[in-house]
Amino acid sequence: MCGIVGVAGASPVNQLIYDSLLLLQHRGQDAAGISTSHEQFFNMYKAHGLVRDVFRTRNMRSLPGNSGLGQVRYPTAGSSDSVDEAQPFYVNAPFGITFVHNGNLTNWRELREALFKIDRRHINTNSDSEVLLNVFAHELQMASSGGTLNEDAIFKAVAAVHRRARGAYAVIAQIASYGIVAFRDPHGIRPLCLGSRETDDGTEWMVASESVALTGCGYNLVRDVQPGEAIFIDIDGKLASRQCAEAPELTPCVFEYVYFARPDSVMDTVSIYHARLRMGEYLADNVAKALRLGEIDVVMPIPDSSRPSAMQLASHLGLDYREGFIKNRYVGRTFIMPGQAVRKKSVRQKLSAIDMEFRGKNVLLVDDSIVRGTTSREIVDMARAAGANKVFFASAAPPVRFPNVYGIDMPTRSELIAVGRDTADIAREIGANGLVYQNIEDLEQSIRDLNPAIRGFESSCFTGDYVTGDIDEAYLQRLEQTRGHAQPAGEMSTSEKDD
Numbered sequence: 479m480c481g482i483v484g485v486a487g488a489s490p491v492n493q494l495i496y497d498s499l500l501l502l503q504h505r506g507q508d509a510a511g512i513s514t515s516h517e518q519f520f521n522m523y524k525a526h527g528l529v530r531d532v533f534r535t536r537n538m539r540s541l542p543g544n545s546g547l548g549q550v551r552y553p554t555a556g557s558s559d560s561v562d563e564a565q566p567f568y569v570n571a572p573f574g575i576t577f578v579h580n581g582n583l584t585n586w587r588e589l590r591e592a593l594f595k596i597d598r599r600h601i602n603t604n605s606d607s608e609v610l611l612n613v614f615a616h617e618l619q620m621a622s623s624g625g626t627l628n629e630d631a632i633f634k635a636v637a638a639v640h641r642r643a644r645g646a647y648a649v650i651a652q653i654a655s656y657g658i659v660a661f662r663d664p665h666g667i668r669p670l671c672l673g674s675r676e677t678d679d680g681t682e683w684m685v686a687s688e689s690v691a692l693t694g695c696g697y698n699l700v701r702d703v704q705p706g707e708a709i710f711i712d713i714d715g716k717l718a719s720r721q722c723a724e725a726p727e728l729t730p731c732v733f734e735y736v737y738f739a740r741p742d743s744v745m746d747t748v749s750i751y752h753a754r755l756r757m758g759e760y761l762a763d764n765v766a767k768a769l770r771l772g773e774i775d776v777v778m779p780i781p782d783s784s785r786p787s788a789m790q791l792a793s794h795l796g797l798d799y800r801e802g803f804i805k806n807r808y809v810g811r812t813f814i815m816p817g818q819a820v821r822k823k824s825v826r827q828k829l830s831a832i833d834m835e836f837r838g839k840n841v842l843l844v845d846d847s848i849v850r851g852t853t854s855r856e857i858v859d860m861a862r863a864a865g866a867n868k869v870f871f872a873s874a875a876p877p878v879r880f881p882n883v884y885g886i887d888m889p890t891r892s893e894l895i896a897v898g899r900d901t902a903d904i905a906r907e908i909g910a911n912g913l914v915y916q917n918i919e920d921l922e923q924s925i926r927d928l929n930p931a932i933r934g935f936e937s938s939c940f941t942g943d944y945v946t947g948d949i950d951e952a953y954l955q956r957l958e959q960t961r962g963h964a965q966p967a968g969e970m971s972t973s974e975k976d977d
């Protein structure tokens with residue numbers, strides 16, 4: 479999951495984009511980049527690492543201009559090693575375009591071939607985002623073949639992208655001397671929202687993956703970009719928008735609400751924090767059915783993402799809520815780190831137990847999700863080492879049994895702890911005395927309660943139903959061969975053991 483931002487301002491935007499990327503850091507920890515537009519040139523700097531580590535004063539000084547883009551990357555295509563795959567991307571024709579993308583294309587290999595054979599465009603990385611940029615560039619070239627670029631041509635190009643691209647994409651592009659274009663795939667799988675603020679020099683616009691990037695930088699959230707819609711902000715700050723998809727239908731990624739997004743964001747009009755409270759309530763009902771409540775002394779969250787659900791679950795069941803695990807604030811999110819060895823080591827570095835909260839007690843640990851089981855295995859172990867008597871576990875999301883192909887890097891079934899195991903097997907595997915999962919219906923309802931207009935969700939990692947309709951067994955097998963390490967859940971490949 480990456481974080482993207484674009485700003486059309488009236489004063490220098492380098493610091494503003496930097497600040498907004500810090501607010502989106504939880505969406506990608508591998509690389510960061512900023513591009514700005516100044517006079518007739520684009521300026522760009524991107525590198526591996528966290529935002530704070532990537533940009534030095536000299537890099538910031540090299541990014542003048544009143545408009546620009548930014549991205550924090552969590553790779554789902556290509557690799558985390560290649561800085562060439564960090565974003566923004568740039569192409570010089572037509573007009574000069576910089577480009578940031580959150581999501582994952584499912585037909586990028588076919589598109590890359592067509593781009594080379596038919597459109598005569600060369601792609602120089604293994605990134606699906608570079609492919610998407612070139613599809614957009616080609617279609618912009620076609621739509622503006624008379625040599626002039628206007629709103630109509632831009633929207634035509636986006637409509638053509640929707641016809642060619644499959645998968646998940648939230649995109650912000652900057653066209654030199656023209657303005658900023660933002661669009662979202664026809665299912666709205668990945669989020670994208672628009673904000674504005676008034677200044678003495680006029681209205682400034684910001685487009686970002688999450689509303690927290692807008693509000694944290696002093697912008698007001700105006701609205702979500704609709705599935706299939708494109709927004710164009712011209713060089714004078716005038717905004718136009720158009721629906722560019724033939725059959726748009728909002729089916730947002732349910733995992734954004736479970737884990738990815740920050741709780742202080744509002745996504746497709748749903749407060750993430752509020753949705754997580756609702757998840758806690760629904761989960762509480764399942765816990766009451768599956769476990770003997772009298773046996774539970776205390777409920778504890780696994781920091782950070784499960785806090786709202788755990789808190790609400792405890793209050794719903796009238797149980798004590800304590801913070802038994804302390805998080806080292808200098809260790810990032812472990813799930814989005816590359817490689818099992820580093821993820822496993824980081825859980826131990828990130829969380830440590832307060833013995834007095836565990837000694838002699840029966841504890842119910844609540845997490846937002848169990849994916850590979852890296853966190854739950856380690857945490858149950860730590861709870862026992864701290865003196866817990868019985869350790870129960872509850873997950874605010876259902877078992878993850880299918881690969882994600884839309885921007886979450888879990889490409890292989892063998893890495894998922896719930897594949898081929900029932901709840902009792904998984905409880906044994908993580909060492910818990912009992913395990914309770916959320917139902918998919920309840921998970922979706924906890925979000926729909928807050929926005930009944932969301933009729934469906936992209937919930938494929940729980941259900942195996944892929945909303946773009948182009949994913950079959952052959953696709954999943956090829957994905958496993960190309961991106962997977964084919965190792966059993968929780969075990970390390972030989973190379974990772976050497977890390």
Ligand SMILES: O=P(O)(O)OC[C@H]1O[C@H](OP(=O)(O)OP(=O)(O)O)[C@H](O)[C@@H]1O
Pocket residue numbers: 737780781782783784810811812813814845846847848849850851852853854
């Ligand atoms: O079963 P796993 O493969 O371990 O994945 C699930 C865990 O990973 C995430 O935590 P993470 O440390 O990434 O971030 P957080 O601090 O936001 O909870 C998530 O919140 C779960 O705790």
Ligand SMILES: NC(=O)CC[C@H](N)C(=O)O
Pocket residue numbers: 479480551552553554555556563579580581582583605606607885886
């Ligand atoms: N998580 C994402 O949004 C990834 C974007 C893009 N697919 C990449 O791998 O860089």
Ligand SMILES: [Mg+2]
Pocket residue numbers: 780781782783784845846853
């Ligand atoms: Mg977590």
